[in-house]
Amino acid sequence: MQDVQKIVPFEGSKLSKKEQIATMFDNIAYRYDFLNHFMSMGIDIIWRKKALNYLRSIQPKTMLDVATGTGDFAIMAEKRLNPEKIVGIDISEGMLAHGREKVEKLGLSNKITLQAGDSETISFQDKTFDAITVAFGVRNFENLEKGLAEMCRVLKPGGKLVILEFSNPTVFPIKQLYNLYFRYITPLIGKWIAKSQEAYSYLPESVKAFPQGEAMKTILNNVGFQAVTCKTLSFGICSIYCATR
Known part of the structure; x- marks a missing residue:
């Protein structure tokens, strides 16, 4: 399996992966929310709700949403969990700008703050947050290890991390249909609607290379998390990783 950290959106570019990711999301920010729901036929909303349910037992007061993008997951967390404060961080200013507009329109600026931030150098003190979420960002x-270790650092003891991420289904014929859709149809939709075939060609390649299941659980354990679990959704198209500090 190819190393996911070597999968980049723009082959041949001299920019680092981090810089390429920021550029890619800046370019597609204006269509990102629509394409998320359109290409998943709205199932991604169900996945997000299921992921947040893992945090109900701890009733978090302070939350960090890493790779927050346009703030969709942070906004849903505010509605479902009612914490006192949510901070969302992302490296794409384009995505954050759209997110801030949504937060302001919803009247949530006093509870949700979206700011520029790098998952690998999180600018908060140790043991700051009760819960940390990441949806389709890790x-x-x-x-990867550095980012996960940083999240462990800023999580309070007993706090929970919930990661929602695409995975590769293994069941016939879901696996075959999924690969067909992701490899051929997704890039065409991305080119048509978001004017970025690169971004939606990168998507299936990054999912294919990403460590999943037991491999991901091992990485989470190695960086300091405990009680790590993995729950697959929709025949393995998506996975929820839950871990405690």
Whole structure:
């Protein structure tokens, strides 16, 4: 399996993976939310709700949403969990700009703050947050272990991490249909609607290379997390990783 950290959106570019990811999301920010729901036929909303249910037992007061993008997951977390404060960080200013507009329109600026931030150098003190969430973002990290270790650092003891990420189904015929859709149809939709075939060609390649299941659980354990679990959704198209510090 190819190393996910070497999968980049723009082959031949001299920019680092982190810089390429930021550029890619800046370019597609204006269509990102629509394409997420359109290409998943709305199932991604169900996945996000299921992921947040893992945090109900701890009733978090302070939350960090890493790779927050346009703030969709942070906004849903505010509605479902009602924490006192949510901070969302992302390296794409384009995505954050759209997110801030949504937060302001919803009247949530006093509870949700979206700011520029790098998952590998999180600018908060140790043991700051009760819960940390990441939706469809960890496979874009330039250094996966470093990003996960940073999240462990800023999580309070007993706090929970919930990661929602695409995975590769193994059941026939879901696997074959999924590969066909992701490899051929997704890039065409991305080119047509978001004017970025590169971004939606990168998507299936990054999912294919990302460590999944037991491999991902091992990485989470190695960086300091405990009680790590993995729950697959929709025949393995998506996975929820839950871990405690």
